[in-house]
Amino acid sequence: MAKLKSRGQLINVAIIEDDRGIRSAIDAFLRLQNDIISAGAFGSVEEFLSSNGSAPDVLLLDVQLPGMSGIDGIRPIKEKFPGIQIMMLTVYHDADRIFSSLRAGANGYVLKSAPLTDIKQDILTLFSGGAPMSPQIARKVTEYFSQSSGMPMPESLTAREKDVVHALVDGLSYKMVSDRLGISMETTRFHIRNIYEKLHVHSKAELITKVLKSR
């Protein structure tokens, strides 16, 4: 976490955004602020990493970028600038991108639709140790916890369904699950349908991931 600069010092803020219009609009806005210095506006992660500029305090990072995605850029950026605070600035509010970003080390996640004055406030919050999130992002984050707390096994699953889940979580194919439980592939499929419905997943991978990541 960056140390608080004393009152009157300025926050160096860089931005990586491939859309030139958005990039220059935000950059121009930041240059008008009294407490923010623009540390540069870049079109890609690669461009940013290869620049010779000094370490920014804060980076506004788009998700959808040419070449390396913003999410994939988080780790290398944090390796090069260990004290940097990264705030994702993006149109995407799907859970996958939110959590991938946070896992990679992003410190904030806000939507581009927010007014520039909100983004300015978010930068200040980020820099002073907070973690700005647009409301619906924060909601998805809290829901992540409440949804993942019912594991290991919801009471809604029958005993047989639990057997099937255990077999799937061991990495077995449908055929191997059937062999293990002594039932037909069709029966395995029948149970799997019910499991997916009850656990709100849509694939074997999602199921395994959900179960194992909640332990």
Place this chain on the structure above:
Amino acid sequence: MAKLKSRGQLINVAIIEDDRGIRSAIDAFLRLQNDIISAGAFGSVEEFLSSNGSAPDVLLLDVQLPGMSGIDGIRPIKEKFPGIQIMMLTVYHDADRIFSSLRAGANGYVLKSAPLTDIKQDILTLFSGGAPMSPQIARKVTEYFSQSSGMPMPESLTAREKDVVHALVDGLSYKMVSDRLGISMETTRFHIRNIYEKLHVHSKAELITKVLKSR
């Protein structure tokens, strides 16, 4: 999630707080608001659950309470009032209480030290689908994700292969992996072949299982 009331309608807000001074201060403040109706001020979860009042839209819930703790009260309260939005209002900002509350279903978590006007704004945010968190709470939540993502990865995998593994372990389909990494499905498949060979697995399920069970 509570349905948005049309403009002009009022939000029913209840509070459970054992400190009489704080309770009456917040209750008095809420009664002064134009868009909020006080649905009652209670000293404990048990008192709230046994009252005959109508379902509040929003509940401000203290953590440290006589009898049942606020955290332990979340689930029974949500069972009795399925649509209720619960915001923890507390002095505690330790990770244990934060995550226990979120796992139990709390929709927000703010510190009592926040000004009453902030709390008012948080109620509005909560009611409109957001998840208000005091800045340092939000920071702890984001840090939870970045700290739990450090998965050991064999050195035989290239950087790109590791990206693919991360994506697969998140439960993504080939197509979603390709979208995330900005490559074609064919390239994803190529990397997956190499990964399976290096890690001696034969399916996506085996890979996910192997990786997540080795954490």
Place this chain on the structure above:
DNA sequence: TCTCTGCCCGCATGTTTATGCGATTGTTTA
């Protein structure tokens, strides 16, 4: 007896995954 739940089973069809083969380009190293 009827209803509900759980377990077993099947067919058909579309989608996703896994594997056979191939190619190109760029970078690094001997």
Place this chain on the structure above:
DNA sequence: TAAACAATCGCATAAACATGCGGGCAGAGA
């Protein structure tokens, strides 16, 4: 310069998965 490695991409085909639909039987409870 050639070889090795990494990343990107493609086609074809078979296997596995997911989902639409259907059926049956057994046990428990009203």
